[in-house]
Amino acid sequence: MKSSKVIHALYTDDDVLMGAVKKLRAAKHAIEEVYTPFPVHGLDKAMGLAPTRIAITSFLYGCVGLTVAILMMNFIMIQDWPQDIGGKPSFSYLENMPAFVPIMFEMTVFFAAHLMVITFYLRSRMWPFKNAENPDPRTTDDHFLVAVSVGDNEKELKKLLTETGAVEMHLVEQEASH
């Protein structure tokens, strides 16, 4: 395992943070992570993160939910114990479809929503009993923290960070985990 040096720079305003992130990227510094107390609109674009693929997973989970609903109701209402639905004893899934549409819709939404949230947590490396990776508890209140990796130009980086409006800076040795 190789260890690397990181500077944790703290900011107190989201607009200042956005400006700082843009300047750091323009100066070709590698931003490891940004910790904010609330979602900052446009930060993902400023950091150059790849667009999220969660919408695609959501669509696929929705398809799974729809399939599960159809198979489940076909088994329960048509095959296992045929039901006379609304005085129309046709015992056919297709002819009784209007009655099943609300459940098909609900199951689609249920699967899409829950599996999407679980996917999001796992992808963000969050699971039960996991310790928080937060370097500074103030980022859950009113501070914004940018972790910038340090090459061989520590002084220059510190100068740039001060210019961008950082209120505090800490040099941290961290084990490279990813």
Place this chain on the structure above:
Amino acid sequence: MYIFTNRLKLIALSLVFLGALGWGYSYVNSKKSLEEIKVMLAEEDSHHGEAVIATEHSSDNHAESTDHASMDSHSAEHGTEDAHADEHAEHVMHQTHNRPYAALYVAAFFFMMISLGTLAFYAVQYAAQAGWSVVLHRVMEAITAYLLPGSLIVLAIALYAGDHLFIWMDPEVVAHDALIQGKTSWLNKTGFLIRGLIFIGGWSAYRYLSRRYSIAQDSADDAKNFKRNFRLSAGFLVFYLYTESMMSWDWIMSVDPHWFSTLFGWYVFASMFVSGITVIALLTLYLKTKGHLELVNDSHLHDLAKFMFGISIFWTYLWFSQFMLIWYSNIPEEVTYFVTRLADYKLPFLGMVALNFLFPMLLLMNSDYKRVPWFIVMTGIVILFGHYIDVFNMIMPATVGDRWGIGLPEISAVLLFLGLFLFIVQLALSKAPLLAKGNPFVKESEYYHY
């Protein structure tokens, strides 16, 4: 400033002319006598051969939907096959006579509905003090210019056509129909006219005042006109939601005077809202390709497309809510409405769900596609066609029964009102600057970024 060129005027007016010509021809052509209808039916029978039984069967079907009273009283006395055939021929004759009126009415209502839906959307922008949409205000104001002439035409057609569209306007039918007799306090010609004039008067008064304040705000130093518009729009929305609902009972639901649905007003509202928003998007894109509306950016289009997507889903929700409850409970007097549609109108009835729901849902689901102009145009055209079919499905089964078609009367009626719509909308566009520059939110709209 937008200039309404002579070339565009010519196009719009020739659409009106072509439409009027085609409709006039089909109107004259529809005046068939009973003898001619009998010959026509005999020809149809010889074409179909064994299908005779099927036709006879379906005649029972539309007895329910159209001339109930007269048919019911007749059907009691018919015994012989001949009497039945005569009756059927007379019934078909009425339906043939009704078709041009119904075609004209559907097209007139469709374009009026676009304008009314846009007016509601415009009022929502003011009442919500929305910032993003200010650069689109003049486009909306131009579309709503069609409302006054358009709605007066709808009312005039309804009253002129009379029992060709609304069988409760025929005293002979009412005399034999206990159900309609019970509704005469609402369903009578005088009340119909007075209510119609109140609806149109209220909508047009709002449209007139709102447009005036909007123009006055362009050169004003304070936000007085904007504030007036805000209060006026909030009031109008209350008036609109009541009158739109009642309008849908009067102008549409009463073509089937026995049938009723409590969410019908909402259903028609969803249809007009999505059609109106779609036309705003299409007109905006057209003006942009002509080099106007330079402040409209991707994000404005994105928002319009989101509305097209969302309200399409909302329309489906209401369509399905109405359908499923009636289908499930299966009460004869209610379910006959959908039985007629599924028996004689299967393609337009189910095709409309594909056009109005599946198509916009699959095409506009992806966020990036909502900013691609040709995607919006393609989906928009499908949505407009789908909602024309929606109005078609609401009017036609009760007036022409299984004698429907999309032919000369329907297409020329659409061309006629399309021409009139384009003419009035472009005339209104050319009368004021395309940017409502005095609106306090104009800067927010200019820098709007999603």
